[in-house]
Amino acid sequence: MIELYYWPTPNGWKVSTLLEELGLPYEVKPVNIGAGDQFKPDFLRISPNNRMPAIVDTAPKDGGAAVSVFESGAIMTYLAEREGRFLPTDLRARVEVNQWLFWQIGGLGPMAGQAHHFRQYAPEKVPYGIERYTNEVNRLYGVMDRRLADRDFLAGDYSIADMAAWPWVVPHERQGQDLDDFPNLKRWFETIGARDAVKKGHAVGNEWRKPNIAEDEEARKVLFGQRAK
Structure with a gap:
């Protein structure tokens, strides 16, 4: 258990x-x-x-x-x-998953979290903080969008890298982002969101x-x- x-x-x-x-x-x-x-x-x-x-x-x-x-x-x-x-044993495939897993942990999550903070939770509006982190999340969404231009998932097959990144895209509107600006990311986001296990989780x-x-x-x-x- x-x-x-x-x-x-x-x-x-x-x-x-x-x-x-x-x-x-x-x-x-x-x-x-x-x-x-x-x-x-x-x-x-x-x-x-x-x-x-x-x-x-x-x-x-x-x-x-x-x-x-x-x-x-x-x-x-x-x-x-x-x-x-969801984590390959093959050397190169495993490196791909780990790269994108750590990219989410070190980048997408913390930057989106800061965007949430300055856009919603800060006791007063701080324009520099709002712009700084909204722009950085936008940049990171762009990284994903380019990555997904020629593949279905971030690291090849569906993996823990996708499961780690997807929840941080769920509140995209609160981060000041429009998924229509990122068509490959939007397709990926909708594909993963349609999975029964993802819905339950x-x-x-x-x-x-x-x-x-x-x-x-x-x-x-x-x-x-x-x-x-």
């Missing part, structure tokens, strides 16, 4: 989608990031960076003690390797989300006021 420590955000959706694609049984353990669940000692033992998602594999393939994994990219790699799917816990979190002062303090202590 996989225990999934989760909240319905793009990073959470990555892992719920992969679990659905793999057909693995899993139990969702909600981590309400607006209420501060990510700072509870039990969760910090699993995820010392006080971020979800995280997993605990209570029955790893080697038959040994339970394995806990934090950071979405590490989780996706672990699960894909565990099941031998994306739906996990959506009833928990608060549409007005930008107006929830206590949640804002928890989410955006964090320091080392």
Whole structure:
């Protein structure tokens, strides 16, 4: 059994989608990031960076003690390797997937997250921040659009690279982007979104989300006021 420590955000959706694609049984353990669940000692033992998602594999393939994994990219790699799917064993094909997985982790996710922050959550409008991160997300969408001009998926066959990137395109309108400007990306986005496993993974816990979190002062303090202590 996989225990999934989760909240319905793009990073959470990555892992719920992969679990659905793999057909693995899993139990969702909600981590309400607006209420501060990510700072509870039990969760910090699993995820010392006080971020979800995280997993605990209570029955790893080697038959040994339970394995806990934090950071979405590490989780996706672990699960894909565990099941031998969505991450090739061939050297060159594996490099392709890893390149695009890390591209999402290091680029698309953080930049889209900053666009969300300055466009929706910042207490006052900061024109430079809005323009800076909206433009950078636009550039990254362009990278994907060019990549997808002659292929169906980012790294050849459908892989964890696609599952990692897709959730960050879901809120494209909130990032100030129009998918009609990126026809190859739009085709890819719609193709992946039509998959049953993706629909199921994306739906996990959506009833928990608060549409007005930008107006929830206590949640804002928890989410955006964090320091080392």
